[in-house]
Amino acid sequence: MIAGAAGGGIIAIWALMPRDYPVPLSAGEAEHAFNAWIKVGRDGVVTVAVPELEMGQGSTTLFPRIAAQELGADWRQVAVEPAAISAAYADPVLAARWSGLWSEWLGSATWLGLADDPDDYLVERHAETERLMATAEGTGIAAYEMKLREAAAAVRTLLAMAAAERWGVNFEECTAEAGFITHQDKSLRFGELVDEAALLTPPDPVPLRPDPASATMPELTGNAALGEAGYFVRLDAPSKVDGSYPFAADIRIPDLVYAAIAHGPLADSVLDSVDADANDGAARRVIGYLGRVEGPGWLACVATSQWAAEKALGLMKPRFRPGRALPDDARIQAALDQAMAEGAPEVIHQRADPLPALQGMGVTEASYGFAPQVHGTIETASATARIMDGRLSLWMATQAPGAARRAAAEALGIPESDVVVLPVGAGGSFDARLEVAIAREVAAIAFAIGRPVQLAYSRWQEHLRALPLPPARIDCRALVGQRGTIRAWHSRIARPAAARQMHARLDEGLRPEAAMEAASGLVDPPALMGHAPPYAIPQLLVDCVPADIGVPVGRLRGNGEIHPCFAAECFVDEVARANGEEPLSFRVAMLGDNPRLFACLQGAAQIAGWDGGSDGSSQGLACWQMADPAGRPEGGGYIAVIANARLGSSEAGGGVEVSSLSAHVDIGRIVDYDLALQQIEGGLLYGMALALGMAVGFDGGLVRERTLGALNLPQLSRMPEISVAFADSLAPPFDPGEIGVVAAPPAIANALRAATGSRFRTMPIRVSASQLAPANPPQQADAAADAALEPAAEDAAPDSAAPAYDEPVELPDGSMAR
Known part of the structure; x- marks a missing residue:
């Protein structure tokens, strides 16, 4: 973390703060905490509380920037610190977004509807009572921007009032800029005014600056107060460049020891045995070995170094006994197929009734399959625990600090008030750090050993305990009307309720297997199941059937939007080609009143030099929109992506080669251009990784992919050229973190269809050795695939489904056969 000013002092509580809980931001001797968000030191350093986990997305720059602009601070004197767990930082937007998960106890549909509004009293009270401040769903700007601006405006006003009293002028005549309060030819530094300002009370409401304009590139202002480069440089960049940035495994405290852990399969496993000879002999002879600790479904070894702990654990040879059937690929696919065939669907999106129209002739059908995929973080899970005077201190990277604190307290049987969570930055997360099992484990190990302990997962354990993006199957049907556009659409999703x-894990404290049982037979709330296809289709139905696959699942960057976007945008491409339509024009004709998405399609085509995506072109198109997390109809995010991709030759190592990704994005008013660009670029690359890899398979309950290399992540030498343009918009800001992720995979799949004539209907995309040889002309390749894979003529998809894979085989229904 970036250190703030030293010292302590008086806390001044201002009128805008709620009165039912204290200001959680502590102050040193030479600084004042003016509210829950900002403290200012006598040296002029402005410290801003950040309630989200920094995991590369830039929260520790974005939130301070919002405050600094409103305050008029010198960016060179801005620091951050992680916010304490407090109702002051509760996120009502996230509470509303997740209302379908927590509000069912309300019973009445009327009350349930009220809980969808972030401004509703029920939502605010739930967020405050639960101290909900999880980093998820891209709600940060919607939840905190105005709170930060109001807090900064209050501090600016107090500083101006203090200066005005000295000068005998009206405070409204004073200005705040670059860390100074100025009136005509007089100026005072913020630090010279904090003691007096802390004794004053601001007006209610406080005056805000005009709403900021959308940030553009470059953000050069010529103002040295914004740093040497003249713009808002990332506050975490210097320490990450020189290696001083503290990640979870970098924590060092006196008397610290290290733990390595082995888990059983996620099947209610219990520790069955350890190797007796290793326990009594070899493990104890490892230099630095201190002991072992057993927990529910795990065994940990503790030593004076991480290497010694891992070595001793390996010699222990732990064996686990599962308490339920162990999952494998075949069982997972069978569960999805059974759900699709027999499950009772629940409506996710509906516009009229398309089913009667889809019973006739001319219907296009296709099925898409999705493997479970893991996060692929650079850093594995790590946490450090110290128990002192009956209180637990916990250093960890967590997106859900409240849940982590609760889990650790339950593990030790102590009140939550006796647990202090000290957040540190994450080396990537992609929602992996929403899980808090490691908090229980490290707390239990520290208690058993009686010393501070640092627990770090090996890469194998990270993959073994990962709760993947759930596998899924989506079946699509569509009918094109007389105008040449889709008039009836039905897509059905089979997947677990992730x-x-x-x-159930975060709020109810259930372990993964118990949470899986609690969600059995249920589907996720519609708001978390992805957006409907972004087209004005007169008759549309998207429904979902629950699939109990026997594997606990979780969240991953892109979440509920990934599968619907891939299936919908690939299927639209199929329908267009089956009807002889150019993919871009086909989409535009169906947009209806959606000018923002139209502008994105038009912009992406210009950036990429769209050639129509005809056979052999290697260009593919996809677009999508995501709803505003606060439910504002004028908000939301829009994107169009054009990919250039082809299959590599066997001589070049094969696989899919993506040469470029071009995107036009509308995320409303841009708060920080550099961060937005980084998030879109990173999202496109992460989406490419999901399109080509990151899948895991199961054998006997164990994940086969034990290393990062086994996930088929894109290599640096195969990075595509990325071009991104943003719409100039004053719509409410939309978080850019996930929209690029969801749109890249279908664009790549559609590009491969254009390049090869083969349709790829699985994610990740499967490529066989036979496809690396010179291909038949596209139409012949499609015909050959139809003949080889269709079990019966009446089951044929009009788009000429899939190529004849060698291994594995993709069946027309989307399943995989070996």
Whole structure:
């Protein structure tokens, strides 16, 4: 973290703060905490509380920037610190977004509807009572921007009032800029005014600056107060460049020891045995070995170094006994197929009734399959625990600090008030750090050993305990009307309820297997199941059937939007080609009153030099929109992506080669251009990784992919050229973190269809060795695939489904056969 000013002093509580809980931001001797968000030191350093986990997305720059602009601070004197767990930082937007997970106890549909509004009293009270401040769903700007601006405006006003009293002028005549309060030819530094300002009370309401304009590139202002480069440089960049930034495994405290852990399969496993000889002999002879600790479904070894702990654990040779059937790929696919065939669907989106129209002739059908995929973080899970005087201190990277504190307290049987969570930055997360099992484990190990302990997962354990993006199957049907556009659409999703499982783990403290049982037979709330296809289709139905696959699942960057976007945008491409339509024009004709998405399609085509995506072109198109997390109809995010991709030759190592990704994005008013650009670029690359890899398979309950290399992540030498343009918009800001992730995979799949004539209907995309040889002309390749894979003529998809894979085989229904 970036250190703030030293010292302590008086806390001044201002009128805008709620009165039912204290200001959680502590102050040193030479600084004043003016509210829950900002403290200012006598040296002029402005410290801003950040209630979200920094995991690369830039929260520790974005939130301070919002405050600094409103305050008029010198960016060179801005620091951050992680916010304490407090109702002051409760996120009502996230509470509303997740209302379908927590509000069912309200019973009445009327009350349930009220809980969808972030401004509703029920939502605010739930967020405050639960101290909900999880980093999820891209709600940060919507939840905190105005709170930060109001807090900064109050501090600016107090400083101006203090200066005005000295000068005998009206405070409204004073200005705040670059860390100074100025009136005509007089000026005072913020630090010279904090003692007096802390004794004053601001007006209610406080005066805000005009709403900021959308940030553009470059953000050069010529103001040295914004740093040497003249713009808002990332506050975490210097320490990450020189290696001093503290990640979870970097924590060092006196008397610290290290732990390595082995888990059983996620099947209610219990520790069955350890190797007796290793326990009594070899493990004890490892230099630095201190002991072992057993927990529910795990065994940990503790030593004076991480290497010694891992070595001793390996010699222990722990064996686990599962308490339920162990999952494998075949069982997972069978569960999805059974759900699709027999499940009772629940409506996710509906516009009229398309089913009667889809019973006739001319219907296009296709099925898409999705493997479970893991996060692929650079840093594995790590946490440090110290118990002192009956209180637990916990250093960890967590997106859900309240849940982590609760889990650790339950593990030790102590009140939550006796647990202090000290957040540190994450080396990537992609929602992996929403899980808090490691908090229980490290707390239990520290208690058993009686010393501070640092627990770090090995890469194998990270993958073994990962709760993946759930596998899924989506079946699509569509009918094109006389105008040449789709007039009837039905897509059905079969997948486990990942959001409900997550909620049961975080809010109810259930372990993964119990959470899976609690969500059995249920589907996720519609708001968390992805947006409907972004087209004005007169008759549309999207429904979902629950699938109990026997594997606990979780969240991953992109979440509920990934599968619907891939299936919908690939299917639209299929329908267009089946009807002889150019993919871009086909989409535009169906947009209806959606000018923002139209502008994105038009912009992406210009950036990429769209050639129509005809056979052999290697260009593919996809677009999508995501709803505003606060439910504002004028908000939301829009994107169009054009990919250039082809299959590599066997001589070049094969695989999919993506040469470029071009995107036009509308995320409303841009708060920080550099951060937005980084998030879109990173999202496109993460989406490419999901399109080509990051899948895991199961054998006997164990994940086969034990290393990062096994996930088929894109290599640096195969990075595509990325071009991104943003719409100039004053719509409410939309978080850019996930929209690029969801749109990249279908664009790549559609590009491969244009390049090869083969349709790829699985994610990740499967490529066989036979496809690396010179291909038949596209139409012949499609015909060959139809003949080889269709079990019966009446089951044929009009788009000529899939190529004849060698291994594995993709069946027309989307399943995989070996």
